Amino acid sequence: MPAYVPDSPQQRVLEASAVVPADGAVTGWAALAWQRVRWVDGCDADGSELPVTILSPGSQARVQAGIEVSKERMLPRTRQVVDGVVLTDPHRSVAFEVRRAERPLSAVRWLDLVAASDLISLAEMAAYAETLSGWTGIDRLRRAISLADENVWSPSETDLRLTLKVRMGIAGVVSNRPVFDLDGRHIGTPDVLDLERGVVAEYDGALHLAGKQRAKDLRREGAFRRVGLEYVTMVAADRRDPADFIRRTHEARARASRTPMADRRWTIDPPCWWTPTHTVEMRRALADWQRERYLRARAG
Incomplete structure (x- = not known):
C-alpha cells in the first residue's frame, strides 16, 4: 500500500464521507467532484481549498478540519449513493453552490459546467427552483438559470x-x-x-x-x-x-x-446529416459510440 495518497478532490470527499450521519449527505462542489464533473476541483478562485460540506439536518455530524456542516432541510429523495458515498443529487448539489455564490458570474459558471456534464438540464433546474420558494439565495439561483447555457466547454x-x-x-x-x-x-x-x-x-x-x-x-x-x-x-x-x-x-x-x-x-441550421449536440437532451439521447465520436472535442 502506498505511503502517500494524493490529496485529490475525490480523496477529500471519501475521507469526509466517513463522518456523514445516517440522515446526511455530502453536497455542493464535493458531490459534483465525486461524480467527476470537469473543472470542479474543490478550490476557490484564489486556489485555496474549499471545505467539503455535509448536510446533516437531523443528526450531529463530527466537525473536523476541511469539513463544514449545514443544517439545511433535505428531502430523502434528493439523497443518492454513488460508488459507496452518500451524496445529494446533482440538482440539489449545484443549487447549494449557486445560492451561496458571492458573484453572479460564479453562480452562472456552476450551472454551465454541471450542465456540460449532462447531470442537469436548465429546464430541470428551473423546475427544481420552484420547489425552493423562500430558501436563502433562491433569487440568485433563478437569475443564474436565466443566464446559463447547456453547451459550454470551459x-x-x-x-x-x-x-x-x-x-x-x-x-x-x-x-x-x-x-x-x-x-x-x-x-x-x-x-x-x-x-x-x-x-x-x-x-x-x-x-x-x-x-x-x-x-x-x-x-x-x-x-x-x-x-x-x-x-x-x-x-x-x-x-x-x-x-x-x-x-x-x-x-x-x-x-x-x-x-x-x-x-x-x-x-447555424445544420444539414440533414449533422447530429446536433448543443443541448443536454440531445446529448443524453446519443448512443455510446455517438458520444465518443461527436463529443470528443468537448473533452479536449
Whole structure:
C-alpha cells in the first residue's frame, strides 16, 4: 500500500464521507467532484481549498478540519449513493453552490459546467427552483438559470459569453454552435456567436499563442471571415479588465452591421446529416459510440 495518497478532490470527499450521519449527505462542489464533473476541483478562485460540506439536518455530524456542516432541510429523495458515498443529487448539489455564490458570474459558471456534464438540464433546474420558494439565495439561483447555457466547454467561455450578454446587453448569444456555409459545409464551432450581428467571439488562452495552434487559429478566423462573419478575441487580461475587449467587440459589431442579412453566407441550421449536440437532451439521447465520436472535442 502506498505511503502517500494524493490529496485529490475525490480523496477529500471519501475521507469526509466517513463522518456523514445516517440522515446526511455530502453536497455542493464535493458531490459534483465525486461524480467527476470537469473543472470542479474543490478550490476557490484564489486556489485555496474549499471545505467539503455535509448536510446533516437531523443528526450531529463530527466537525473536523476541511469539513463544514449545514443544517439545511433535505428531502430523502434528493439523497443518492454513488460508488459507496452518500451524496445529494446533482440538482440539489449545484443549487447549494449557486445560492451561496458571492458573484453572479460564479453562480452562472456552476450551472454551465454541471450542465456540460449532462447531470442537469436548465429546464430541470428551473423546475427544481420552484420547489425552493423562500430558501436563502433562491433569487440568485433563478437569475443564474436565466443566464446559463447547456453547451459550454470551459469556464473561460462563461466569462466570454456573459461579457457579451450581461455587460454589453447582447441578447442573441450562443455557445459552441456549429456554423455552416450555405452549401452545408461545416466551417467551425466558435466559442460564442453573436447571432444578431454575426460576430464570432473566441477565448485564446496560452495554448493559442504560438506554434501549430496559432496557425490553426488564423486559418479558422479566415474561414469565418470568408462567409461574412466578424471576429473578436478575448485573452486572459480581458477577463480581469474587459474594457478593451468590449471596445473591440463594439467595433466588430459595427463592421458586421454593414453586411445586409440577405448577404450572409453562413447559418447555424445544420444539414440533414449533422447530429446536433448543443443541448443536454440531445446529448443524453446519443448512443455510446455517438458520444465518443461527436463529443470528443468537448473533452479536449
